[in-house]
Amino acid sequence: MDTQHVTTMPGTDRDTSLPFPSLDGQTLQAYNQLVATLYSGLHDNTGFQSFFNAFQQHFKALQGGILGVTSNPQRMVYGWTFGYPEGFEEWYINSDLPEKDEALTRYIQLPPRQFDSFLRGDDSRTILEILGPESRAWAEAVGMGDSAGMLVTRENDTNVVFMANRHQDFGPYTDGELLQMNLLAPHIENAVALHLKLYQSNSDNENLAMALNHVNKPLMVFNALGSIAQANDAARNLLTHTGNLFIGDDQRLHSSDKRLSRKLHDAISTSIVHSHKGHLDTRTLFIRNGPERLAICLTPLVAESVENNGVLAELFSFDTELVPDLQRMQTLFQCTPAEAAVAAALIQGQGAGAIAEEKQISVHTARQHIKNLLAKNGYRKQTELVAMLVRALG
Template sequence: MGEIDHYSRLIGDVYELSGDPQQWGILLEGVTRFIDGRVGQLAVFSLKQQRKPTWRVWGHDPQAYKTFLYRHATEDPRLSYILSNPGRVICGEDGVDPDQFRASALFREVVEPMDLEHSLVSYFAQEADVMATVCAMRGRAQGPFGAGEKHKLGLVVPHLRRAFELYALLDEAKAKVGDIAAALDIVDAGIFLVDAEMRVAHVNRAGDAMMKEGDVLLRAGKLAFRDDRSSRQVAGAVALALAAARGEAELPHAEHMEVPRPQSDEGSFRVSLHPLPAATGAARLATRSQIAVVVRAPGRSGADVARRLQTTFRLTPSEAALAAALAVGASLADFAQQRNVALSTARSQLKALYEKTGTGRQGELVARLRESLDLTLV
């Protein structure tokens, strides 16, 4: 294999294998052979000590090398020179006096017996809390690494840096995804993240329970309901809501639908649709989800609705009572009559609701209240 082919294959391995420490031996062999080394080392650890150090060695007994790392690495007189040259490819021994180095206990007890006198090293740190070193070593017989070998490792190091940063960012994204999924599991409504074709990307815990009961279904990977007419109605509403989110259609308020439950006496589901913002980064829960279909079972009391709205919008008890009545379809006059208050008082409370919910019309207010009830976390 020629050097160009070797280099091309090596760079492919860098991006394919860097994220799996179990494969680092293969990667190290390629790097070490490419620069004519005898032993290779790759170590990655956290700048904030949030992860355990991960390292691999190729070309030497791992246990013997582990002893060197954990007992003697901090004694290495070359270390300060290496750490003062981040991002560069250097010969570790260039930063120390050769006679003093050979007279050190580290050299006599470790370096010389392991025949690893000469080293070619690159150390780099990244914003994604990653610090890594790649090092190739060889013995006195092969002599120090030269300019050609420095150049070769210099061709590889930028790709290693990018690969490790990429995998670190992906790890952070996975952690964020886990947090988002856990938050959705707290919601007492079923949440189904779907695309424009109703293909399901994620279901929270409440939604999973609904599917087990049998009124919400997954057909060929798509969200559906036992009532076929409702399935078609929801799919059509999803298409319209996504068109509205793109500015291609208008909706007077958030879409809410009643979905019958043919085999249940507990009343219909209430379904609402909430288009998701376009993905802007890696921490998207599911890259192909476009809209959240929120399915809520019936049975909440008026007092429960008022309590939820009071907590969400920081309402007074009287304002919360009005908000709860409007959310379930009552008119302002009905509310005033039922509560035995003047219509002017109800209008004042309505004005306060507009201010606290950031709305300006009663239809907009009702949609805002219903959306809040659909996504309440308490």
């Protein structure tokens, strides 16, 4: 490629007479391989991971991914990521950081299919000078040197962003690397659009609906974008009865309470991330509704084809005024009367602190009872124990 392109990066004041560099044959070959890897994920149902691996190696990227982000508030609702430490996505989803993330804000404001970076090849500055306190703390901890990204598309009020952070040891992204990224940009857009269509496909929904309706308990299935693929009649009836939760026009689960909506969406998004990583941990949300308490158990679904990954939601309604059958709980969970009383409190959504206060015991004793329940029933995590208790008694 001998032709040189004169261009202006958005928001920059550098001399527009300076051309982008051309690509040599070796670099062009590497670019073509990136494009091939990107599209191969559609063919063999591996998603974006192979492309991420190749991108990370070619551009010496530290971490990044493709993120679906709502506009107001700015929240991550789904995504495919690479390079982050274990548990980062869950922490990020459930924090306020997306609303303060300068990188997300910057890339969302770009024209679609146009990569930009923070430093734009200027090695006399550092990204830490540009970022706010919250982002700066994270960037400093991981040794971030630069970040590049683009707005891929806007889909149903969700901005889809591709971003790639880089370690300071490799310096800022160069003009040549940004040129390559911008050549990749329309291919990334095409691949993401095709993936979104696969995830939104209703081809299996009729069979799924029939299967769910054969089960009497309320069930919902969320697809990999956080939308409801199907909800059986029992689930819809329960939502109508509670009046506190509803399925919106965007096919997401909402609450009239904005804080609860955010809690729901964060939990669903976290479970979606876990489905992509093959983690099957169930988490349970508890929602008060007058004299009733609604429990929602969210379990990641890992399918043979990644576009069928998602989340199973089981809904349970409890009357908070009913006295639990502690003797039955002792038999079911092989526990003492004191441990059964703690198990009953866990089903009501209480933590160790609230249990200690209600039972007038120390927090240490409450936690020890929980540890005993875990050990006796073969669970490692409290979230798994709570889900088991809810399912057994719901």
